[in-house]
Amino acid sequence: xxxxxxxxxxxxxxxxxxxxxxxxxxxxxxxxxxxxxxxxxxxxxxxxxxxxxxxxxxxxxxxxxxxxxxxxxxxxxxxxxxxxxxxxxxxxxxxxxxxxxxxxxxxxxxxxxxxxxxxxxxxxxxxxxxxxxxxxxxxxxxxxxxxxxxxxxxxxxxxxxxxxxxxxxxxxxxxxxxxxxxxxxxxxxxxxxxxxxxxxxxxxxxxxxxxxxxxxxxxxxxxxxxxxxxxxxxxxxxxxxxxxxxxxxxxxxxxxxxxxxxxxxxxxxxxxxxxxxxxxxxxxxxxxxxxxxxxxxxxxxxxxxxxxxxxxxxxxxxxxxxxxxxxxxxxxxxxxxxxxxxxxxxxxxxxxxxxxxxxxxxxxxxxxxxxxxxxxxxxxxxxxxxxxxxxxxxxxxxxxxxxxxxxxxxxxxxxxxxxxxxxxxxxxxxxxxxxxxxxxxxxxxxxxxxxxxxxxxxxxxxxxxxxxxxxxxxxxxxxxxxxxxxxxxxxxxxxxxxxxxxxxxxxxxxxxxxxxxxxxxxxxxxxxxxxxxxxxxxxxxxxxxxxx
Amino acid sequence: xxxxxxxxxxxxxxxxxxxxxxxxxxxxxxxxxxxxxxxxxxxxxxxxxxxxxxxxxxxxxxxxxxxxxxxxxxxxxxxxxxxxxxxxxxxxxxxxxxxxxxxxxxxxxxx
Numbered sequence: 001x002x003x004x005x006x007x008x009x010x011x012x013x014x015x016x017x018x019x020x021x022x023x024x025x026x027x028x029x030x031x032x033x034x035x036x037x038x039x040x041x042x043x044x045x046x047x048x049x050x051x052x053x054x055x056x057x058x059x060x061x062x063x064x065x066x067x068x069x070x071x072x073x074x075x076x077x078x079x080x081x082x083x084x085x086x087x088x089x090x091x092x093x094x095x096x097x098x099x100x101x102x103x104x105x106x107x108x109x110x111x112x113x114x115x116x117x118x119x120x121x122x123x124x125x126x127x128x129x130x131x132x133x134x135x136x137x138x139x140x141x142x143x144x145x146x147x148x149x150x151x152x153x154x155x156x157x158x159x160x161x162x163x164x165x166x167x168x169x170x171x172x173x174x175x176x177x178x179x180x181x182x183x184x185x186x187x188x189x190x191x192x193x194x195x196x197x198x199x200x201x202x203x204x205x206x207x208x209x210x211x212x213x214x215x216x217x218x219x220x221x222x223x224x225x226x227x228x229x230x231x232x233x234x235x236x237x238x239x240x241x242x243x244x245x246x247x248x249x250x251x252x253x254x255x256x257x258x259x260x261x262x263x264x265x266x267x268x269x270x271x272x273x274x275x276x277x278x279x280x281x282x283x284x285x286x287x288x289x290x291x292x293x294x295x296x297x298x299x300x301x302x303x304x305x306x307x308x309x310x311x312x313x314x315x316x317x318x319x320x321x322x323x324x325x326x327x328x329x330x331x332x333x334x335x336x337x338x339x340x341x342x343x344x345x346x347x348x349x350x351x352x353x354x355x356x357x358x359x360x361x362x363x364x365x366x367x368x369x370x371x372x373x374x375x376x377x378x379x380x381x382x383x384x385x386x387x388x389x390x391x392x393x394x395x396x397x398x399x400x401x402x403x404x405x406x407x408x409x410x411x412x413x414x415x416x417x418x419x420x421x422x423x424x425x426x427x428x429x430x431x432x433x434x435x436x437x438x439x440x441x442x443x444x445x446x447x448x449x450x451x452x453x454x455x456x457x458x459x460x461x462x463x464x465x466x467x468x469x470x471x472x473x474x475x476x477x478x479x480x481x482x483x484x485x486x487x488x489x490x491x492x493x494x495x496x497x498x499x500x501x502x503x504x505x506x507x508x509x510x511x512x513x514x515x516x517x518x519x520x521x522x523x524x525x526x527x528x529x530x531x532x533x534x535x536x537x538x539x540x541x542x543x544x545x546x547x548x
Numbered sequence: 549x550x551x552x553x554x555x556x557x558x559x560x561x562x563x564x565x566x567x568x569x570x571x572x573x574x575x576x577x578x579x580x581x582x583x584x585x586x587x588x589x590x591x592x593x594x595x596x597x598x599x600x601x602x603x604x605x606x607x608x609x610x611x612x613x614x615x616x617x618x619x620x621x622x623x624x625x626x627x628x629x630x631x632x633x634x635x636x637x638x639x640x641x642x643x644x645x646x647x648x649x650x651x652x653x654x655x656x657x658x659x
Contacts (some may be wrong), residue, residue, distance in 0.1 A: 059628065283650055313595060425572060426571070426572050426573035428572050429572065429573060430569060430571070430573075433601065451601075451635065452635075454601070455601075455603065455636065456599075458571060458603050459603060459604055462572050462604070462605065464570070465572070466572070469557070514638060516607060516608065517603070517604040519639070519640070520603075520636070520639055520640070523639045
């Protein structure tokens with residue numbers, strides 16, 4: 001439709017249809033709505049022979065009418081009119097096209113623009129952008145010899161343009177949705193890439209991640225170190241989407257780098273905290289995380305917990321929980337320091353479970369699962385091999401709204417050379433010595449080594465009777481040797497927690513009660529350590545001796 | 549309850565032969581036996597040849613006897629110390645504190 005077309009009198013019905021069709025097509029195919037609007041407005045203004053034209057859309061939030069495009073001597077793009085203001089406002093409010101031959105005679109006419117610009121408005125033709133009774137805005141033509149037929153034409157154009165606007169908005173929403181979907185897919189990709197490669201089923205540390213529909217920042221990592229120990233971590237990044245995924249990727253990378261050499265989980269978490277605070281601290285994101293180190297030879301775990309769900313030790317049917325020793329990472333450099341508490345856990349043939357709140361927050365039978373529910377699920381799955389056990393727990397909870405991530409650390413050592421559970425009393429000492437000597441010989445020790453271990457165990461049991469219980473009391477004794485490693489002796493009692501500070505140092509106070517016995521233990525064994533018992537009260541004494 | 553020992557006198561010297569395993573269960577008996585002869589102001593020889601095991605409580609009894617003898621000026625020695633007992637004495641670094649005789653005869657024959 002050439003803009004220099006002769007004045008349409010008599011109005012060409014076909015030309016009007018052409019105009020509508022052309023505009024609809026232009027709106028539908030263009031990605032740049034504003035450019036299309038200006039071109040369309042110019043065509044309409046030329047066709048109806050108006051001096052100026054404006055295109056208004058209702059601001060969906062404020063209800064104001066905003067001029068999105070205009071043609072003519074004065075640029076009013078961006079002009080905002082209060083709801084109902086002016087003739088345009090009336091058209092939108094009433095959803096009816098109007099023809100005002102003498103604008104200044106109309107009480108709705110707002111002369112503000114004229115006053116400001118010097119433009120003189122004489123006549124107005126205005127039609128709503130109406131779709132299914134809903135008005136999105138209006139097209140306004142200024143100064144022309146408008147006739148009743150023009151009003152019909154502009155109304156038809158308005159309806160067509162309104163459809164185009166709706167389509168454009170839908171398309172934009174779809175693009176936005178697609179962008180979000182791509183972002184989530186990318187985040188999921190990042191998350192998957194950061195999870196450790198599949199580990200053999202008999203590896204003592206196993207992990208599982210069951211991603212939710214929406215990506216969250218759950219992660220775990222398992223790392224076999226050159227010294228035979230296994231570093232592991234589990235964590236949860238607050239927030240969702242690409243930011244959480246990137247923060248998680250960063251945390252994972254830092255862990256992977258530090259865990260190869262760092263022997264202290266507290267120092268490791270503190271280093272990650274410092275790094276996260278430097279870059280991510282201001283955005284209100286944070287990371288809860290447990291980092292640990294597992295020694296498969298001794299069956300001991302050393303871990304530190306920054307704001308994460310307490311890990312659970314499942315030992316002999318009992319559960320022990322190890323609460324966080326510091327707040328989450330990424331909040332403040334001073335909150336997580338190398339001085340944060342570390343927990344040493346002797347697995348003693350048990351299994352340590354770590355998980356994200358996806359598990360505890362999951363629902364079973366309509367109730368939040370909580371730690372108790374997780375314990376029941378662990379107990380129910382206890383008979384399965386480790387890798388299938390985690391899958392069994394997670395599969396029962398999926399699908400859920402949140403990520404499900406769990407990790408276990410299992411003491412995979414073979415059966416012990418000796419396991420005795422008895423009431424420690426002076427009368428039992430002789431039998432204990434006989435059994436210990438047998439076990440050490442069975443484990444490959446010489447008679448000399450057996451005599452030494454017998455002495456150490458005898459002194460240890462005597463200390464428990466004399467200084468722990470002040471009489472007879474229950475005692476568990478375990479001797480094992482795994483993979484050609486040193487002989488290890490574990491002695492667990494239920495006596496009051498030993499005050500480690502009160503233990504005499506080597507070579508001093510040898511003739512004080514217990515002091516000589518302790519000296520014997522330390523002399524004949526390579527290592528003697530006292531720890532809180534893995535479950536409940538009591539103490540765990542661990543002694544090791546290398547065998548030639 | 550009889551203790552893990554057999555006592556005989558050679559002149560004014562009490563020879564207490566410990567045997568078997570000395571631990572917290574029977575060391576109180578050993579202790580009172582040693583102190584009983586010391587209170588008679590006898591010289592004391594403890595024969596450790598038959599000791600298969602001795603723990604810190606047994607060692608403590610020997611130390612207490614040693615201290616008592618020294619206070620009252622009587623003689624106290626260990627004789628024919630079994631390898632098991634010697635190991636423990638060495639761990640306690642008491643092998644240089646006690647007077648040790650390789651053979652029982654050396655301990656009881658007056659010089």
